Amino acid sequence: MATHSGGLKMRWLTAAFLGLIVASARAADLPLDAPIPDTVPPGTVLRVGGQHDLEFTLAGERDKLPFKLEFANISAGPPTINAFHAKALDVGFSNDIPAIQAAWLGLDVRIVAVRLRKNPEAPAFQFGIAPKAGIASLSDLRGKKIAFSPGQAQGSVVLRTLKQYGIRRDEVELVELPSNGNSYLNALAANLVDAAPLSQIPIKRYAADYAKDGGKVLAPYGIKDNPLILWVRTDTLKDPAKAAALKLYLAAWARSTRWIDTHPDQWVDTWYVKDQGISAEDGRFLETQLGHPDIPQDWTQVIRDEQETIDFMAEETGRKPFDATKLFDRRFETVAGAAFIKP
């Protein structure tokens, strides 16, 4: 009896196991070095992070795509990683630091498009200086309290700035504080930290509101931009339908990026003023801050820079460095770049 039921159990287990394999195989996986298919089967859905809804509509790209495109309003690093874990998102849109962070967290991801700025002399991040900090230039950061968020671009900006100005990490007090909303602006206004990297509107707001108390904004020199990236889980790349859709999406994204760049007034008005509800002046400020986009067709330099970022972050945060080429899927190298420059 015992052996009989034991045998039965084994058979059931085997059957269940085989069933599982069959179920998980779906349509055969696309190898990670196979060419990307051109046809998107009907019923394909691509879920994309970032709010590109409006620009796609304005640029006339929204209805051209032969698959269902869903935009999710997720773009910061931590929520993107979380949504990837939940398999709730196919394409992430953020700067490069979260992708490096994700790789360290054991998430298998690939960068499929890179967006740089044409005028990197206007730094994306500038340091807000608290009213009572007593900092005249960034070389005075030594011995001061600096807001620090290791998993975000803000964190790498702080570390790079310290290095640039020849200040050792143990010569400053790094206060761990995630940057969300205007948390850094508030921390500065309350003198909780002496310096914090600001970006976008808080730069303008802080300079305007706290100048009379002695608060100011200092731009670091020689700090490289963090590129904006589109990145995916390798699971998404193994799905031939999604991979094909992704290829079309990247080209459409590049064209809509170009549309924004060539229609700044219309963009400021429809997006910043009408949709986001900020003043036209603030909208223009952000537009200028963003600078002109550059979507390279050749990733050689991009990957070299990324390797440097990985090595730097690894050294500063005590992680293991890894090969930057592993983070890029070069099958997509020219897709966005070619669509971007095409007249």
Added chain:
Amino acid sequence: MTHVSLQTPRTLSPGKSYLPERGKQSAREAPSVRAGRRLSLGKGLSYGWIFGPIVLLAFWSLGSALDWIDPRILPAPWVAVTTGTSLAAEGRLLPNILVSAERVGSGLAFGILAGVLLALFSGLTRFGGYLIDGVIQIKRAVPIYALIPFFTLWFGIGEGMKITVIAVAAFYPVYLQTHNALRSIDLRYVELAESLRLTYRDFLRHIVLPGVLPGFLLGLRFSVMAAWLSVIIVEQTNATRGIGYMINLAVSYAQTDVMLVGLVLYAILGVASDCAVRLLQRGLLSWQRTLAG
């Protein structure tokens, strides 16, 4: 409540008072107490609760007008009105309120339903109590904010996740108060029901229902508030509409005036829904006589 024994009714029905009239009671039945000493609070003003908020508002207005309050820290109260009016005129307010109200409504419905059902199960049966109550007491100690990443993993980033979070937030107060009310039903009523040989159905209707109603309604008041409060958390994840989204967006653009409008809106919506529940409470508990009067 001991007066019930004087006139033992055959059944106790909710909505019907078994207590003697208040005036007669003090005159007839308390001869040993010194006359003239009143222990109740006396008659209350109908809108007395407005007093505190008015004092606060006056203080805030005065402080802003006289420049004691730094507008970068807290804008003047009339900024909320002017910004709110212009936002409403641009059509930014109502659509956001409706989207959030819909989320709150669905979340509340699920949360209350689950709260009542589980409270009944764990309050009225020993097994249910052993199975459920412990788990819920433990979960109560976990902040909902910390659950969001896990809820994202389990329920994704869509509408389902948002409503689940609101439902969970709304679930606890209803569950806890209902369960507590159930377990604190006076044993004498249960014994009364036993000696009257009430069927279980009649017991539920005439003893449990009136016994549990005050607790449930109190829980409901907290639940409605909790549901509104959780909106701002759920609308941080993949939302493009809603009051929470509006506030989060204003935070990222450092628009203090819009944030203030959001807070005032929250206060109005919260107080309005609380008033609605209190009206319900007054209607359903008209038989209760308490210190509040």
